[in-house]
Structure formats: structure tokens, C-alpha cells
Amino acid sequence: MTSDEQAIATLSRWLALESPTHDAAAINAMQDMILSEIADEPVRIERIPGRDGLGDCAVLQAGAENDRPGILVVTHVDTVHPVGTLAGALPVRRDGDRLYGPGAYDMKGGIYLALVAFRNAARLGAAIGRPIRFLLSPDEEIGSPTTRALVEDLGRRSSHVLVMEPARPGGAAVTARKGVGWFDVEVEGRPAHAGSRHQDGRSAIREAARQILKVEDMTDYDRGTTATVSKVGGGTAINVVPHQCRFAVDVRITNAAEGERMEREILGLEAIGPDVVLKVGGGINRPAYERSEGVAKLFETARTEAAALGFELAEVPMVGGGSDGNFTAALGIPTLDGLGVDGDGAHTLDEYCLISSIEPRRRLVEQLLRTL
Missing domain, CATH: 3.40.630.10 (Zn peptidases)
Structure with missing residues (x-):
């Protein structure tokens, strides 16, 4: 043979x-x-x-x-x-x-x-x-x-x-x-009836949407850095202001310093809207x-x-x-x-x-x- x-x-x-x-x-x-x-x-x-x-x-x-x-x-x-x-x-x-x-x-x-x-x-x-x-x-x-x-x-x-x-x-x-980073972002808002009590709700999906745009804008091709929101999930029922949303972020970086910078940026995300809470976890799991x-x-x-x-x-x-x-x-x-x-x-x-x-x-x- x-x-x-x-x-x-x-x-x-x-x-x-x-x-x-x-x-x-x-x-x-x-x-x-x-x-x-x-x-x-x-x-x-x-x-x-x-x-x-x-x-x-x-x-x-x-x-x-x-x-x-x-x-x-x-x-x-x-x-x-x-x-x-x-x-x-x-x-x-x-x-x-x-x-x-x-x-x-x-x-x-x-x-x-x-x-x-x-x-x-x-x-x-x-x-x-x-x-x-x-x-x-x-x-x-x-x-x-x-x-x-x-x-x-x-x-x-x-x-x-x-x-x-x-x-x-x-x-x-x-x-x-490139180095690789994986992050999870959880958004906690306040549920409410989407019709009769809409003003009482704090939409986690609305907050997540704003944060997603912020994260995606961290992509910088000149640096060789990309930030991709790769999975999104949230909400409970069609007639409820959603109080929960979660999304995952994939980051690619070319050197250790850039990895540290992106980690600080994403782990440091703060709520944009009132009465919502962000929980961010993860980090650079493969160095450049x-x-x-x-x-x-x-x-x-x-x-x-x-x-x-x-x-x-x-x-x-x-x-x-x-x-x-x-x-x-x-x-x-x-x-x-x-x-x-x-x-x-x-x-x-x-x-x-x-x-x-x-x-x-x-x-x-x-x-x-x-x-x-």
C-alpha cells in the first residue's frame, strides 16, 4: 500500500x-x-x-x-x-x-x-x-x-x-x-403591559439596540479591530414591554495592547437609558x-x-x-x-x-x- x-x-x-x-x-x-x-x-x-x-x-x-x-x-x-x-x-x-x-x-x-x-x-x-x-x-x-x-x-x-x-x-x-475576545451583555429593564401601561416599562430591547450600535461602531479596520454582535435574544410576549435582552459579542484584535483596550471598552459599557441595568462578562480568550x-x-x-x-x-x-x-x-x-x-x-x-x-x-x- x-x-x-x-x-x-x-x-x-x-x-x-x-x-x-x-x-x-x-x-x-x-x-x-x-x-x-x-x-x-x-x-x-x-x-x-x-x-x-x-x-x-x-x-x-x-x-x-x-x-x-x-x-x-x-x-x-x-x-x-x-x-x-x-x-x-x-x-x-x-x-x-x-x-x-x-x-x-x-x-x-x-x-x-x-x-x-x-x-x-x-x-x-x-x-x-x-x-x-x-x-x-x-x-x-x-x-x-x-x-x-x-x-x-x-x-x-x-x-x-x-x-x-x-x-x-x-x-x-x-x-x-488575530486575538479573539468573546463577551456576553445582559440588559435588565422593567416589564409593563404594552398597551395600557407602556409608560411604566423600560424596554431592555431598546437599550440593547442602542448598546449594539455602540459596540459595532468599535470596529476599526485601520487598527485591524472588529467587533461583531453575533447573537441576540430577548422579550417574553408580543404585548409586553420587554424587560430582558441579551447579546453576544465577538472581538478580533491584532496585538495585546489593543486587546486590553477593547476589554476595557466593552466591560465598561454603561446604561444609556434610565432604570435599566447592564451586566457584561467575558474577555479576550485568545491573545494575539x-x-x-x-x-x-x-x-x-x-x-x-x-x-x-x-x-x-x-x-x-x-x-x-x-x-x-x-x-x-x-x-x-x-x-x-x-x-x-x-x-x-x-x-x-x-x-x-x-x-x-x-x-x-x-x-x-x-x-x-x-x-x-
């Missing part, structure tokens, strides 16, 4: 097991399936039980057992697709160079190529002069609420971090990501991943290694989506992202990976694990 045939066979099995973040049993079954691939390898496996209703996490370790800073490979097994997607618009199928399925691009294809690279490097044992670690996270797609501390702890013990999020078009790597000198140097190393392997590795400007790489980059650890498969359609019903991208990128990751 060729390397591409093996990749297709294994990935097709993985894709056929749907693993949305909030289905702990599915996440754990996915972890079982992945870990079975390295059960007989010289790899130490730590399985960390899930909490808060989420699935398990797994950390693999190989290479030398010494105190040198290690190399960390970051992956996540959860997807955004709910169970039933396979039976609907996104079945597992091959169309030429494309392999379709939930999570094919984001990021089971990346897990596969990195796991093969890690397995091959692990077989070298102490010849790999430092520890190499491989993280399989269960909750990246919802902001890593149960694994952020672990990602940061593993990052602090590492000299370099390789993140297997999907490549950008043409196989480009990611060297910078900036292209530091260490990141630039790591990318140049990877670019040189890719050229020696016969392909060009490009990079893209700062992207808007966050990843677990944000956490390690913000700690000052050289982090290179977008090392997973090439393809398209992340978070859509057209998601696919390019089979031809798997083997070259596997060889690149393996070379980095051996030589960094």
Missing part, C-alpha cells in the same frame, strides 16, 4: 467517526481510534480525563528524556460539524485529489500527517536529542476552555511549537493570528499571535527544509481566526501554524483536504522534529 493509499484508508475511518466538541463520547472514541495507531510504538501516552462535560485530552511523549526544552506538536480532535453531517451533505468521499468529510481539512488531515511524522521520529529514540510531545486536544473549536492551561504549560517546556491547523491556499503557513523574531526565524527554517524536500513553503499575512498557537506565541515561544493539510472548506459542508499535500507536509514536520 502506498503512503497515499494508507492515508486515504486511515483518514476515511477517522472521518467516518464524527467528533463534535460537545459530544464527549464521540471525542473519546476519536481519541481511542487515533491512539490505537501508535499503541505499539515507543511513545508514552498520558490520557487526561475530560471535565465540564467535554472529552478527554491526550499527550504523547517520545525522544530523549532530558531537561532540554522540547518540541511541541499541537492538534485537536474536535470538529464543528454535528453528528448527522455524514448522513447529510458531507459524506466521506474521494473526488480525484480531494478527500471530503467532516474535519478532513480542520483538522483530521493535519493530525494524520503529524502523527505519522511523530511516530517515525519516536522510533529514533534518544537520537532525537530532546523531548518531543504531541497534544490531542478535545475543545479547540470552542476556545479551549479546559485545555488552555495545559497548552500553555506544555508550551513553556518547549523551544518550538508546531501547530497542525490547516494550511492556507497553496499550502501557505500561518505566522500570525504576533509575528515575532522567533516566529520569523522558525518559519525561515521550515521554508529552507521544505525547499530541500522539493516544495515551496509560503506564508500569509495575519489571519483572523484563532488557534491554540495563539496561547504559545503570546508566551514568546516560537510558534509556526498552518502546517496541516492543504485543502478548503473549513467549517462548511464543502470541506476537503488535498491528498497530494499529505506526504510532502508529513516529511516537513518529521524533518523539523528531527532537527530543530
